[in-house]
Amino acid sequence: MNQFRLSKLLNPLILLGLVACQAPPASTAVLAAPTVAPAPAPTTFSSKILQLPIRFNFGPEWHVEEEYTDDVALLSADDMELAFIVVKDVKVNGPEAPFARESFPDDFVTWIQTHELFQVIAKQSVSVAGLQAMQIDATATAACGTKKNWLFLASTGWNCTTGQYFRFIDLPDVNGEHVLVMENTSPQAFAVGAEESQKVLDTVAFAPPTLAATVAPAQGPTTFTPQAFKLPLSLHFNSDWQVTYDLPGKFGSENVHDFGIAFYDVTSAKLTDPLDGHLIPFPEDFPAWVKSDPDFQTVGSTSVTVAGIEGQQLDVTPVWKSTTQHLKLFLSLSGDITRNLGGQPDGENIVTDPERWRFILLKNVKGERLLLILIDGNGHQFEDAAAQTQAVLNTVSFTK
Numbered sequence: 001m002n003q004f005r006l007s008k009l010l011n012p013l014i015l016l017g018l019v020a021c022q023a024p025p026a027s028t029a030v031l032a033a034p035t036v037a038p039a040p041a042p043t044t045f046s047s048k049i050l051q052l053p054i055r056f057n058f059g060p061e062w063h064v065e066e067e068y069t070d071d072v073a074l075l076s077a078d079d080m081e082l083a084f085i086v087v088k089d090v091k092v093n094g095p096e097a098p099f100a101r102e103s104f105p106d107d108f109v110t111w112i113q114t115h116e117l118f119q120v121i122a123k124q125s126v127s128v129a130g131l132q133a134m135q136i137d138a139t140a141t142a143a144c145g146t147k148k149n150w151l152f153l154a155s156t157g158w159n160c161t162t163g164q165y166f167r168f169i170d171l172p173d174v175n176g177e178h179v180l181v182m183e184n185t186s187p188q189a190f191a192v193g194a195e196e197s198q199k200v201l202d203t204v205a206f207a208p209p210t211l212a213a214t215v216a217p218a219q220g221p222t223t224f225t226p227q228a229f230k231l232p233l234s235l236h237f238n239s240d241w242q243v244t245y246d247l248p249g250k251f252g253s254e255n256v257h258d259f260g261i262a263f264y265d266v267t268s269a270k271l272t273d274p275l276d277g278h279l280i281p282f283p284e285d286f287p288a289w290v291k292s293d294p295d296f297q298t299v300g301s302t303s304v305t306v307a308g309i310e311g312q313q314l315d316v317t318p319v320w321k322s323t324t325q326h327l328k329l330f331l332s333l334s335g336d337i338t339r340n341l342g343g344q345p346d347g348e349n350i351v352t353d354p355e356r357w358r359f360i361l362l363k364n365v366k367g368e369r370l371l372l373i374l375i376d377g378n379g380h381q382f383e384d385a386a387a388q389t390q391a392v393l394n395t396v397s398f399t400k
Helices: 002-006 012-021 108-113 187-201 209-215 286-292 382-393
Strands: 043-046 054-058 062-067 071-076 081-086 091-093 101-103 118-128 131-140 148-152 157-160 165-174 177-185 222-224 235-237 241-246 250-255 259-265 270-272 279-281 296-306 309-318 327-332 347-351 355-365 368-377
Touching (some): 081 187, 118 165, 165 187, 177 187, 286 355, 368 382
Antiparallel strands (some): 043 054, 071 081, 081 177, 148 157, 250 259, 259 368, 270 279, 355 368
């Protein structure tokens, strides 16, 4: 970067020569100071999904990369990742080959120092939101290779690559929750990235869950506008619902009665061929394709309207069974068949448990194809699930 700055500087000797050759001015003109645009105001972020309420500020070089119930992650323009992870149900690879999966350790500081995937290079005490913590800097060892998955959350996970830089900040007790702050990037970007991350960390505030519940509105529907979902969307729902996914290609919400609705941008999505399992482009005539899919039995089909947009609704029952597997990939947003193995951030799976599904396909929502999927299980009455979901769909607007 420095060479671009230096190329714009005049040689000091040339500059002195030019000044010496000029006659002194008769009068000194007062030049107006250049107008300096104000620095962009920082964004204040308060998670509506993470199970531990958190608030922080970040500048324009950052954006929210993902937001789940167990993790919120930012990504900078310099490819620095900063994640806040609630580790209660997190799994990790054990410290020694063959790296068998195990529960997240109570004593992370000792555990990471003995791990064969990481070489610890620095350790010090720090403070985050007024809480004492231990900060550990580490590099990924040759055991990571080009890519090795090692941290597994309900909806996402992390891998390591040889030479990659990590900074871990271990907070064993944040209002009763064990939290891991993790930063990672390339060796070349780490120094600048760590400085920018610290600016975010200096603004962090945690609120206890009980306080958050007290502050939240006690009655009336919640108006929610996804922050990450690529399509403009807003909707209303009551306290029986909670947001589970807010990702560029997926927005999902679940009801306390074990059913949920998800909005998928399927413009570039893939479906699994039911016969041999390979991925195929999302079909132009999706209703006809589903009706021919042996993994589903179609119960009913009708035309519907969502937010004034005409769509096709299909009610189906998954009939796929297996004695060796519990789930089978159905929909993939990315085309990576491994990304739905720990939760369903990248699409939907069919499972062997009894369920009822409803598809609603909207072929053109601001130029994108949108697929809504209602899934009801555990013996709950599908008609009730459909009625409560329809009450939410009646509030949908594709504007922000």
